[in-house]
Amino acid sequence: MVDFESSMSDLLSSLNEAQQAAVKHFEGPALVVAGAGSGKTRTVVHRIAYLLREHRVYAGEILAVTFTNKAAGEMKERLGKMVGRAAHDLWVSTFHSAALRILRVYGEWVGLKPGFVVYDDDDQNTLLKEILKDLGLEAKPGAVRAVLDRIKNRLGGISEFLRDAPDYVAGILREDAALVYQRYQQSLRAQGAVDFNDLLLLAIELFENHPEILHKVQQRARFIHVDEYQDTNPVQYRLTRLLAGENPNLMVVGDPDQSIYGFRNADINNILDFTKDYPGAKVYRLEENYRSTSAILSLANAVIAKNALRLEKTLRPVKGGGDPVCLFRAPNAREEAAFVAREIARLGNFGQIAILYRTNAQSRLLEEHLRRAQIPARLVGAVGFFERREVKDILAYARLAVNPLDSISLRRIVNVPTRGIGASTVAKLLEHAQQHGIPALEAFRQAEAILSRPQQVGAFVELVDELAEAAFETGPAEFLERVLDATDYKTFIKDEPDAEDRLANLEELLRAARDWEAEFGGTLAEFLDTIALTASIEEPAKRVQDGKLEAPREKAEEVTLMTLHNAKGLEFPIVFLVGVEENLLPHRNSLNRLEDLEEERRLFYVGITRAQERLYLSYAEEREIYGKRESTRPSRFLEDIPEGMLTEVNPFGEFGRGVRPVTVGWAAAPSRPKLAENFKGGEKVKHPRFGNGTVVAALGGEVTVHFPGVGLKKLAVKFAGLELLE
DNA sequence: CCTAGTAACATTTTT
DNA sequence: TGTTACTAGG
Numbered sequence: 001m002v003d004f005e006s007s008m009s010d011l012l013s014s015l016n017e018a019q020q021a022a023v024k025h026f027e028g029p030a031l032v033v034a035g036a037g038s039g040k041t042r043t044v045v046h047r048i049a050y051l052l053r054e055h056r057v058y059a060g061e062i063l064a065v066t067f068t069n070k071a072a073g074e075m076k077e078r079l080g081k082m083v084g085r086a087a088h089d090l091w092v093s094t095f096h097s098a099a100l101r102i103l104r105v106y107g108e109w110v111g112l113k114p115g116f117v118v119y120d121d122d123d124q125n126t127l128l129k130e131i132l133k134d135l136g137l138e139a140k141p142g143a144v145r146a147v148l149d150r151i152k153n154r155l156g157g158i159s160e161f162l163r164d165a166p167d168y169v170a171g172i173l174r175e176d177a178a179l180v181y182q183r184y185q186q187s188l189r190a191q192g193a194v195d196f197n198d199l200l201l202l203a204i205e206l207f208e209n210h211p212e213i214l215h216k217v218q219q220r221a222r223f224i225h226v227d228e229y230q231d232t233n234p235v236q237y238r239l240t241r242l243l244a245g246e247n248p249n250l251m252v253v254g255d256p257d258q259s260i261y262g263f264r265n266a267d268i269n270n271i272l273d274f275t276k277d278y279p280g281a282k283v284y285r286l287e288e289n290y291r292s293t294s295a296i297l298s299l300a301n302a303v304i305a306k307n308a309l310r311l312e313k314t315l316r317p318v319k320g321g322g323d324p325v326c327l328f329r330a331p332n333a334r335e336e337a338a339f340v341a342r343e344i345a346r347l348g349n350f351g352q353i354a355i356l357y358r359t360n361a362q363s364r365l366l367e368e369h370l371r372r373a374q375i376p377a378r379l380v381g382a383v384g385f386f387e388r389r390e391v392k393d394i395l396a397y398a399r400l401a402v403n404p405l406d407s408i409s410l411r412r413i414v415n416v417p418t419r420g421i422g423a424s425t426v427a428k429l430l431e432h433a434q435q436h437g438i439p440a441l442e443a444f445r446q447a448e449a450i451l452s453r454p455q456q457v458g459a460f461v462e463l464v465d466e467l468a469e470a471a472f473e474t475g476p477a478e479f480l481e482r483v484l485d486a487t488d489y490k491t492f493i494k495d496e497p498d499a500e501d502r503l504a505n506l507e508e509l510l511r512a513a514r515d516w517e518a519e520f521g522g523t524l525a526e527f528l529d530t531i532a533l534t535a536s537i538e539e540p541a542k543r544v545q546d547g548k549l550e551a552p553r554e555k556a557e558e559v560t561l562m563t564l565h566n567a568k569g570l571e572f573p574i575v576f577l578v579g580v581e582e583n584l585l586p587h588r589n590s591l592n593r594l595e596d597l598e599e600e601r602r603l604f605y606v607g608i609t610r611a612q613e614r615l616y617l618s619y620a621e622e623r624e625i626y627g628k629r630e631s632t633r634p635s636r637f638l639e640d641i642p643e644g645m646l647t648e649v650n651p652f653g654e655f656g657r658g659v660r661p662v663t664v665g666w667a668a669a670p671s672r673p674k675l676a677e678n679f680k681g682g683e684k685v686k687h688p689r690f691g692n693g694t695v696v697a698a699l700g701g702e703v704t705v706h707f708p709g710v711g712l713k714k715l716a717v718k719f720a721g722l723e724l725l726e
Numbered sequence: 727c728c729t730a731g732t733a734a735c736a737t738t739t740t741t
Numbered sequence: 742t743g744t745t746a747c748t749a750g751g
């Protein structure tokens with residue numbers, strides 16, 4: 001629990017035997033199979049410290065690859081606490097960030113232009129749409145993108161695809177798909193752009209064609225750690241192999257039971273075959289779980305044991321018993337959300353609570369009910385700040401300024417704000433560009449020769465040139481301000497719907513830029529890189545007060561909402577895992593193949609094992625999908641749970657008409673807010689849903705409360721969660 | 727060229 | 742249900 005990393009003198013004493021063994025591992029390959037909550041990160045961090053201290057390895061020779069940038073940040077922080085200044089020289093990063101960093105230096109060796117940009121999936125879609133239209137193909141860009149991702153993520157490239165793929169993919173002929181792929185790549189390169197997958201592929205290409213560069217990088221990565229190894233894909237596998245080289249001091253850490261990124265072509269065999277791939281590898285198993293109560297853990301073990309494609313492994317709890325895991329059945333999704341909100345209101349300690357769900361769409365109802373109950377909440381992941389229209393617009397100016405070849409960005413903002421350059425004009429210019437094989441912006445420059453009324457276009461080109469110049473001279477914050485000024489963007493959105501929100505978002509963008517500048521002090525181009533790689537740079541809007549470098553880190557008193565995927569690697573004292581239903585968990589698209597189904601079960605397992613003290617599972621018997629009511633059935637995974645491990649709570653449906661609890665699971669709830677029990681009348685109270693009100697009458701277990709704006713409500717004291725106010 | 731209205735579509739998960 | 746993509750009329 002106590003996470004003050006031990007002082008330098010006792011790197012080992014706070015660890016168990018298995019952890020110590022892993023920490024002491026020195027040279028050669030090692031696989032650390034680390035179950036959920038077994039102190040995986042801790043072990044890696046200590047191991048790195050041990051390398052530095054005991055083996056006198058130079059920090060500049062250590063690389064640690066994490067799954068997300070956030071994880072990288074956390075690891076760096078912990079290392080900082082532990083090894084001090086040396087942490088600065090450690091290389092801690094995701095595969096993608098590492099690759100980008102390398103390509104920023106050596107990109108030209110593999111044909112990249114200096115100012116190349118990283119396209120996000122939105123940009124990818126735009127580009128794909130264009131290509132599909134060009135080729136006259138009817139296919140969904142999303143589906144095609146999945147195909148391209150597959151081609152790129154499985155190595156083997158296009159030839160393998162043409163050999164192995166079925167006749168039709170994504171609704172089009174295999175050959176056509178291949179054509180799309182080629183066009184897509186060509187177009188990316190012409191625009192000086194790469195997509196996510198390219199980052200890794202190009203790094204591989206670089207290393208394979210230029211051993212001297214590989215060699216250089218290897219010097220910087222003599223000791224390599226790869227976290228979440230179960231979620232690496234073939235490309236990452238290859239990259240790891242290349243970096244590890246002939247004499248691999250490679251330690252991979254992971255848990256096959258938590259492999260949940262198959263859809264991103266992660267290959268669980270990477271971890272299962274590690275000892276074959278790296279002969280002589282030592283294997284360390286961390287099977288003691290420090291995180292969860294045994295009630296939670298035995299549930300988790302029971303669930304995951306049902307997977308057939310799996311190596312036996314059982315996590316042993318260190319913690320004792322704990323409250324029983326609660327299961328709540330709701331008549332519909334709305335009630336489910338209401339239950340969660342009420343229960344959370346009752347529990348208090350919002351900062352310790354997380355609500356996890358399978359699909360992002362589920363968050364809406366939950367948010368709504370939390371808001372009504374006045375429970376502060378934070379949505380993680382979801383619609384990213386940097387995906388909002390106004391933010392993307394302004395960033396498109398920045399990208400264009402940094403890389404004038406970027407025609408996706410160009411097209412995004414030619415007429416935003418509207419400046420009289422309409423669709424037909426743009427079409428004409430692009431046509432010209434294509435015919436002459438010149439970049440879009442070049443065609444715009446030649447507007448006079450192409451258009452009868454080229455003034456606006458001329459002015460636009462001038463603007464772009466101006467900004468391009470500014471991009472070299474100013475930092476990100478100042479540059480973005482300049483864009484806003486030069487385009488009068490704020491006036492433009494002033495009378496749009498949600499103008500306030502959107503203006504606020506622009507302010508946040510500027511603030512994010514300033515913060516970033518203050519912390520890292522880089523160029524505009526580097527700022528754009530950061531954004532491209534970090535799906536959610538800390539949601540800027542949410543930081544309450546940014547004072548020092550995170551003091552003892554008090555978690556904001558907010559409930560956390562996120563998808564199960566996002567929850568990987570995290571833990572919370574109290575977890576609500578909602579929507580445990582057929583077609584949702586397991587998801588309807590994963591019912592046909594055993595591998596997919598088992599991945600869903602692992603997802604469930606990941607959710608369960610996030611909980612430290614208390615876990616609630618819930619499902620609804622009815623749920624709206626696209627506004628259409630659908631009746632649902634409880635997840636088959638629930639059937640895997642032995643009798644007695646779950647306690648069904650069935651409190652209060654809507655006010656009174658619910659059934660009594662079978663076992664009142666939350667009877668032993670930790671630290672509730674001061675809930676009022678006895679009323680005389682006249683008390684001021686607060687209801688999670690109706691807000692503040694006055695008690696009008698009290699009789700038996702029931703009170704009648706007047707809520708301004710709502711009216712009179714008769715409530716069961718026991719269940720209403722009334723809080724007594726002054 | 728621009729806007730407002732309607733039709734179509736979408737939801738699995740993300741570096 | 743909520744968003745985005747197209748269309749017709751200004």
